[in-house]
Amino acid sequence: xxxxxxxxxxxxxxxxxxxxxxxTRGALAKAGVIYSGLGRQAHTRLYMAVSDPGHVxxxxxxxxxxxxxxxxxxxxxxxxxxxxxxxxxxxxxxVLSAAxxxxxxxxxxLKRLHALLAPLSEDIEVVAHVDEPARLLxxxxxxxxxxxxxxxxxxxxxxxxxxxxxxxxxxxWNRIDPQRMEFPEIQGVxxxxxxxxxxxxxxxxxxxxxxxxxxxxxxxxxxxxVTAEIAAMVGRDLSLxxxxxxxLPARPSAETLARGRALNMVFGKLMETGRIVPRALQGRFMExxxxxxxxxxxxxxxxxxxxxxxxxxxxxxxxxxxAEALRPDAPLPAWQEAGTTHGFRATQYAAAxxxxxxxxxxxxxxxxxxxxxGDTPDARLGPxxxxxxxxxxxxxxxxxxRGRFAPHNRLGFAxxxxxxxxxxxxxxxxxxxxxxxxxxxxxxxxxxxxxxxxIAYHRMIGVDGFLIYTNDCTDGTDALLDRLAELGLVQHRxxxxxxxxxxxxxxxxxxxxxxxxxxxxxVIHTDVDEFINIRCGNGRLEDLFAxxxxxxxxxxxxxxxxxNGVRTLSDDLVIDLFDDAAPxxxxxxxxxxxxxxxxxxxxxYGKLSCHRPNQLDPALRDQVHWVNGxxxxxxxxxxxxxxxxxxxxxxxxxVQLNHYALRSAESFLVKRQRGRALHVDRSIGINYWVRMxxxxxxxxxxxxxxxxxxxxxxxxxxxxxxxxxxxxxxDWHRAKARNLRATPEFRALYDQALEARLTPMERVAFALSLxxxx
Numbered sequence: 001x002x003x004x005x006x007x008x009x010x011x012x013x014x015x016x017x018x019x020x021x022x023x024t025r026g027a028l029a030k031a032g033v034i035y036s037g038l039g040r041q042a043h044t045r046l047y048m049a050v051s052d053p054g055h056v057x058x059x060x061x062x063x064x065x066x067x068x069x070x071x072x073x074x075x076x077x078x079x080x081x082x083x084x085x086x087x088x089x090x091x092x093x094x095v096l097s098a099a100x101x102x103x104x105x106x107x108x109x110l111k112r113l114h115a116l117l118a119p120l121s122e123d124i125e126v127v128a129h130v131d132e133p134a135r136l137l138x139x140x141x142x143x144x145x146x147x148x149x150x151x152x153x154x155x156x157x158x159x160x161x162x163x164x165x166x167x168x169x170x171x172x173w174n175r176i177d178p179q180r181m182e183f184p185e186i187q188g189v190x191x192x193x194x195x196x197x198x199x200x201x202x203x204x205x206x207x208x209x210x211x212x213x214x215x216x217x218x219x220x221x222x223x224x225x226v227t228a229e230i231a232a233m234v235g236r237d238l239s240l241x242x243x244x245x246x247x248l249p250a251r252p253s254a255e256t257l258a259r260g261r262a263l264n265m266v267f268g269k270l271m272e273t274g275r276i277v278p279r280a281l282q283g284r285f286m287e288x289x290x291x292x293x294x295x296x297x298x299x300x301x302x303x304x305x306x307x308x309x310x311x312x313x314x315x316x317x318x319x320x321x322x323a324e325a326l327r328p329d330a331p332l333p334a335w336q337e338a339g340t341t342h343g344f345r346a347t348q349y350a351a352a353x354x355x356x357x358x359x360x361x362x363x364x365x366x367x368x369x370x371x372x373x374g375d376t377p378d379a380r381l382g383p384x385x386x387x388x389x390x391x392x393x394x395x396x397x398x399x400x401x402r403g404r405f406a407p408h409n410r411l412g413f414a415x416x417x418x419x420x421x422x423x424x425x426x427x428x429x430x431x432x433x434x435x436x437x438x439x440x441x442x443x444x445x446x447x448x449x450x451x452x453x454x455i456a457y458h459r460m461i462g463v464d465g466f467l468i469y470t471n472d473c474t475d476g477t478d479a480l481l482d483r484l485a486e487l488g489l490v491q492h493r494x495x496x497x498x499x500x501x502x503x504x505x506x507x508x509x510x511x512x513x514x515x516x517x518x519x520x521x522x523v524i525h526t527d528v529d530e531f532i533n534i535r536c537g538n539g540r541l542e543d544l545f546a547x548x549x550x551x552x553x554x555x556x557x558x559x560x561x562x563x564n565g566v567r568t569l570s571d572d573l574v575i576d577l578f579d580d581a582a583p584x585x586x587x588x589x590x591x592x593x594x595x596x597x598x599x600x601x602x603x604x605y606g607k608l609s610c611h612r613p614n615q616l617d618p619a620l621r622d623q624v625h626w627v628n629g630x631x632x633x634x635x636x637x638x639x640x641x642x643x644x645x646x647x648x649x650x651x652x653x654x655v656q657l658n659h660y661a662l663r664s665a666e667s668f669l670v671k672r673q674r675g676r677a678l679h680v681d682r683s684i685g686i687n688y689w690v691r692m693x694x695x696x697x698x699x700x701x702x703x704x705x706x707x708x709x710x711x712x713x714x715x716x717x718x719x720x721x722x723x724x725x726x727x728x729x730x731d732w733h734r735a736k737a738r739n740l741r742a743t744p745e746f747r748a749l750y751d752q753a754l755e756a757r758l759t760p761m762e763r764v765a766f767a768l769s770l771x772x773x774x
Contacts, residue, residue: 001091003117003124004234007202008099009192011139012129013221016246017233018042018097019641020226024240031238032092038081040590047100049075050113057185058147059100061178062279064403073395079116086120093234094120102128102192103185105173110205126202127233129216132328133193133308134301140190141296142252145260146286147279148181150268152261153301153335156189160303165194180271181282193304195326196311213315215325222248246640247618253293254338260286261337262346270350276361277353280647285349287633291341302331363410384755385762388690393769400588400765404647407760409697411584412630412653416699423539425708428459431521437464438541439520441511441608443495443504444468446475446674447528448729450663452722453573454528455489456712457705461534462541463524467516469495469507475732480725487719491516508608517601517608524598525608531575531658532556533702544655553613553626554598555634556657557645558591559584562693566664567754569734573709574660575702582694583760584652589691589767593645595629596657611643629655658702661692665753666737669746673736689753691767696760 008014018041021028028035038045048060048071056066065071086094096117104110117124130136141153162168169189175182192198195213203211220229227240252260263285267277298305305328316323381389381397389397400406431437440463444451455466468490470478481492491514498506508525511517522541526532537543548554564580586592597612599605604620605613616624616639626634630651638649645651662668668689717723740746758766 001086001121001123002093003121004093004095004127005101005113005117005124005206006095006097006127006129006233007101009102009128009130009136009216010099010190011136011143012099012131012216013218014097014099014129015042016221016226017129017230020240020243021095021097021230023243024227024230027240028095028238029089029091031236033095033234033236033238034085034089034091034093035095035097036082037085038078038096043096043098044100045074045078046096046113046116047098047104049078050109050116051104052106052109055105055109055173056176056178056183057100058183061183062404064399064405066178070399073399075116077392077395079119082117082120093236095234100185102198103190105170105184105191107201107205110202114205124206124210125235126206126211127214128198128202128211129214129233130195130322130325131216132298132305132326133195133312134298134305134328136193137190137301137304138296138298139251140193142257144186145257145264146252146283147186148264148267148282149186150261150264151187152337153296154337157301157303157335159189160307165307166191166197169194179274179276180268181277194308194311196315199315213319213322215322217325218248222246244615247616247621249636251295253291254296255293255340256290257296258338259289259291259340259344259346262340262344263289263349266346266350270354270357274361275357276364277357278360281353281356281360283648284632285353287635289344289346289349293338296335297329297332299329299332300335302328303334305329305331381762382757382759384757385759385766388756388758389762389766390769393765396768397762397765400761400768405588405764407583407586407588407764409583409585412651416697416701419700419703421704422707423704425460425711426462426538426540429462429464431464434519435521436516436519438462438522438524439465439467439516440524440526441467441508441517442469442526442528443507444470444473444477444481444528445503446473446477446670446733448475448477448480448726449569449571449733450528450574451477451480451484451729452713452716452726453575453709454531455484456716457531457575457709459489460705460708460712461532461539465516465520466490467493467511467514469493469503469510471495471498471503471507475736476725476729480722480729483719483722483725487722504610508610512608520601522598523601523608523613524596525610526596526657529574529660529663530558530596531660531702533559533656533658534654535652535656535701536654539704547654548627548631550625551627551631552600552602552604552624553634553638554655555595555612555626555628555638555645555649556598556655557593557595557629557650557652558659559652559656559699560586560592560692560694561658561660561662561699562695563662563665563668564695567666569664569666569670569730569737571730573706574663575658575709576706578660578663579698579700579703580695581658581697581699583697585650586760586764587647587650588764590644591691591767592694593650594643595645614641616640629653658699662689665750666741667733668753669740669750670733670736672749673740673746686749686752686756687770690756690758690763691770693753693756694760694763 021035022041025035048065053068060066065074159168169191173184173188199211223245224243231238312326468481484490485492495507500506534544560582561578562580564578566577599613604617604624606615624639626638628649628651630653632651634649
């Protein structure tokens with residue numbers, strides 16, 4: 001087996017390569033190439049595992065691996081995971097990719113990396129994508145300022161005369177102070193732009209003929225030709241099929257960077273007083289100071305191009321493919337920081353952030369005091385967790401309770417245990433001729449007991465039309481939907497002839513050709529176990545849209561609701577029975593912050609997928625405005641990809657998607673026996689239950705809808721045939737549940753599920769041990 005170790009460089013397209021390799025894992029595997037599952041995309045765990053224990057980088061600090069003990073456990077896990085993956089897949093080529101590897105400053109770290117991989121194979125090839133040093137520095141400066149850098153580019157320009165760039169760059173790399181965001185990877189000089197020295201260092205550890213350089217070509221990486229670049233990187237002929245081209249994200253303007261650096265200076269002074277500036281908060285203010293304009297031109301850094309040019313000539317001789325990539329931009333007058341306009345003052349922005357900074361500081365101090373006294377929530381595992389959790393899950397628990405991924409409910413509004421005044425009823429509207437208004441596209445299989453509540457609820461909040469696909473139903477779901485269609489309430493399509501790996505995606509592909517979708521104002525894909533919980537105005541879509549008038553896409557983040565102690569199938573309202581939820585702050589596991597998207601039908605996207613639209617038309621990019629559930633702008637990358645919220649984009653204040661994935665314990669048995677609509681090859685067992693049975697935080701905000709929901713359901717039940725079909729579906733599910741509980745396999749699963757009572761922290765630890773998280 002050969003290992004292809006892709007080390008970046010940073011800002012040279014690694015993220016794009018990783019995303020495409022993740023997307024084409026199946027095709028790669030057929031060619032004998034395994035893109036390691038060490039992380040869904042980037043293998044940052046590998047980087048964190050081999051970095052110097054005493055050199056705490058931003059990733060290790062943020063993810064809780066700064067302590068030597070935590071890093072040692074991570075190193076052990078990474079070694080175990082890689083060995084298990086190779087033993088299981090027996091690949092001809094194993095690909096690992098982490099752009100941060102190129103930034104490792106010490107030879108001991110490269111040796112540690114080699115020692116970690118050597119038991120798998122001695123045939124290790126190091127691949128790096130390179131660009132001209134001035135362009136590397138310009139893009140590094142973009143990212144570093146956004147991350148908190150305070151030094152101007154004049155520092156690097158002053159080093160152009162240094163005899164040994166790497167030695168001069170590393171002079172301050174031991175200055176690490178996490179509380180002040182003092183990480184050399186952010187604040188320091190990038191040593192890796194000295195490409196000849198970089199290659200020599202890696203060659204000394206991995207072999208003189210084991211380092212291969214590839215050119216970074218932004219246009220090639222953004223296009224569908226990126227698959228050819230992956231084939232060249234791996235060194236094999238590959239048939240990866242077609243992938244979508246993407247738009248290159250625009251670089252920030254020079255004035256944006258000047259504003260950001262000024263803001264970083266003010267934040268730095270606040271941190272000197274002991275205050276804590278959270279990364280997510282700092283990131284939001286970086287976005288707030290953005291202003292249009294030209295980016296920093298690499299030609300203004302021509303002194304560095306001239307400084308490295310003589311050393312790059314031998315490198316090009318050894319690696320001819322990189323000749324064009326190392327050609328410098330035309331020289332321009334030396335860089336000077338851009339002036340700021342419109343009366344910009346960094347202190348005003350910092351003052352606006354001060355209340356949040358003070359709150360974050362108080363929270364950190366509170367947790368530190370609890371840690372000193374041992375009075376911390378989830379200080380130790382409960383008896384159920386001690387029995388259920390694997391050794392790895394227990395390690396996860398110990399790591400989580402010290403890090404930023406510990407779940408809690410201190411996010412956004414805190415009045416969720418009181419439903420409030422009921423929403424007033426608004427009768428469903430009829431859209432104008434030729435229009436279909438707000439449309440939900442859904443896919444169902446054997447959901448008969450739950451359909452009428454779901455339809456009635458969403459009609460009451462302003463959904464005008466429903467396009468529902470079903471496949472292989474045996475409980476009367478299709479007959480019930482046919483009756484709703486006869487009454488003019490839904491459009492029903494049979495999807496039993498689906499092809500491919502997903503009946504859901506097959507249906508969504510078909511939906512784009514339907515007039516009800518083509519003529520919609522907003523298109524929403526949700527499932528029957530998901531309820532749009534609008535938490536503003538009268539709880540209707542028009543109230544939400546009025547709060548975000550510029551939005552074209554609204555990410556509705558899941559709030560996961562567990563079984564709430566309900567064991568048997570019931571005809572009571574789902575939104576009334578289940579009000580025990582996950583904490584709002586729950587960045588792990590990745591499913592907890594998944595979202596579905598409301599999309600204004602402006603023709604910007606060419607494909608509808610489970611969580612979001614895809615295939616953005618570049619010509620309409622500037623018209624697309626994504627917001628989160630609090631109405632705040634999402635980061636630029638969500639225009640192209642992403643199906644879950646993160647620390648920067650989480651928000652529930654205006655809308656959330658209540659996700660009742662389990663309902664009752666008996667409902668779970670029926671779902672387990674039925675399978676899944678999206679991933680038919682994945683079973684639903686105790687692992688699924690533990691990952692979805694959230695609780696501990698009561699959220700009753702959706703119950704303000706109950707009076708108008710009951711009124712609408714009463715109107716639906718006035719149709720005798722609809723009432724009969726609903727009752728027949730409920731009877732079918734109750735009988736199925738009885739039969740399953742009489743089966744030893746399902747009775748054991750039922751009992752095991754009810755015994756699996758875990759705290760949120762224990763649940764996250766369990767989920768992370770399932771190999772589903774990076």
